[in-house]
Amino acid sequence: MSICKTVEATAEILTDVFWKEEDAQFEIPAYQRDYAWEMKDWEPFWEEVLNSPLPSGANNGKFIGTVMLLEDQSDENKYQIVDGQQRISTATIALAALRDMLCGEKLYLAARTIHKYICAVDDYADSDAPEELDAASERVNNPIVYKDPFLRPNIATREFFLEYIQEWSESTRKMLSVREGTPGEKTQFVNGLNKAEKRVLKAYEYFYSQIAASAKKIKKDSPRPSFKENLKSWSKVVLNNIKKAEVIKIIVKDDKYKFDIFYSMNYLGVDLSQADLIKNHLLKIRGGGEEDETLFANQWQKLNDDAEDIGFSLTEIIRYYVNGNQKFRQVKKLHAHVTGKAGNTAADREKFKIDN
Numbered sequence: 001m002s003i004c005k006t007v008e009a010t011a012e013i014l015t016d017v018f019w020k021e022e023d024a025q026f027e028i029p030a031y032q033r034d035y036a037w038e039m040k041d042w043e044p045f046w047e048e049v050l051n052s053p054l055p056s057g058a059n060n061g062k063f064i065g066t067v068m069l070l071e072d073q074s075d076e077n078k079y080q081i082v083d084g085q086q087r088i089s090t091a092t093i094a095l096a097a098l099r100d101m102l103c104g105e106k107l108y109l110a111a112r113t114i115h116k117y118i119c120a121v122d123d124y125a126d127s128d129a130p131e132e133l134d135a136a137s138e139r140v141n142n143p144i145v146y147k148d149p150f151l152r153p154n155i156a157t158r159e160f161f162l163e164y165i166q167e168w169s170e171s172t173r174k175m176l177s178v179r180e181g182t183p184g185e186k187t188q189f190v191n192g193l194n195k196a197e198k199r200v201l202k203a204y205e206y207f208y209s210q211i212a213a214s215a216k217k218i219k220k221d222s223p224r225p226s227f228k229e230n231l232k233s234w235s236k237v238v239l240n241n242i243k244k245a246e247v248i249k250i251i252v253k254d255d256k257y258k259f260d261i262f263y264s265m266n267y268l269g270v271d272l273s274q275a276d277l278i279k280n281h282l283l284k285i286r287g288g289g290e291e292d293e294t295l296f297a298n299q300w301q302k303l304n305d306d307a308e309d310i311g312f313s314l315t316e317i318i319r320y321y322v323n324g325n326q327k328f329r330q331v332k333k334l335h336a337h338v339t340g341k342a343g344n345t346a347a348d349r350e351k352f353k354i355d356n
């Protein structure tokens with residue numbers, strides 16, 4: 001079957017892609033690159049998408065690119081994100097920063113409204129709770145049960161994302177301790193993170209600083225009694241901008257094409273390293289299932305972390321190995337050389353020295 005016959009493309013807003021079904025879950029699979037956005041990406045996302053009010057009555061917001069999803073053949077509510085994970089991860093991080101700012105102003109119901117776009121509420125109606133509650137008594141007296149987060153990041157950031165971005169009260173408390181800790185405490189905390197986790201933390205800090213600055217300006221410009229109402233109104237604008245952001249949604253129905261699609265869509269991407277391309281190819285020829293891909297991703301992440309610990313990128317380590325044992329290769333030709341040696345089948349892979 002042609003790959004063109006296995007995909008469907010439509011223009012949709014993010015709400016209809018990610019939040020239409022409360023049981024939906026979107027996983028960033030093992031073959032995807034880690035979180036890689038930096039300041040040059042966060043700034044336009046904030047200024048042009050999040051902090052730019054839409055015209056009154058607008059049904060669609062700013063166009064932010066393509067989202068390609070692979071259907072799970074065993075569960076209609078589960079998808080793998082083949083393309084678009086950087087934007088969706090960043091939107092989730094920005095929502096967490098907005099939620100935490102609202103918590104800091106004791107606007108807990110407004111914060112919970114934001115959080116419902118990070119994790120769906122399983123039970124407990126917002127209208128049953130008073131507006132002014134401290135976080136501790138809310139957890140004890142009015143327990144909220146949340147479903148699994150909508151977004152399931154890849155191995156490199158999954159645990160950190162859950163603990164510091166996605167969990168309702170725990171992530172808010174832990175990020176508060178990071179923001180208000182001493183410089184020494186923060187340095188010690190950051191030193192314990194891998195490269196991708198550090199980028200997630202920096203993204204959170206960037207969006208929190210922008211949101212806090214906006215809140216400060218609203219407070220300065222608002223009469224004292226109306227500050228919180230004005231702040232809630234502004235937070236709704238930011239949320240609305242995310243919900244109505246427009247994308248081209250592409251649904252892939254056959255997972256045998258996922259590695260080829262990833263390669264073709266990301267080969268020219270700035271953030272995609274030669275090591276990322278090599279990982280994608282090795283996963284493609286392994287022929288294992290999800291557990292096997294996860295095991296491989298964990299092993300690859302350990303190699304990546306070990307390389308960073310000694311001051312190198314994994315691309316450099318692979319290149320040094322290849323150049324030490326075979327003909328000299330330039331970095332930009334490393335992927336083509338390695339995949340040529342590794343072949344296209346699991347049997348070929350067994351003959352190749354750069355393996356797990």
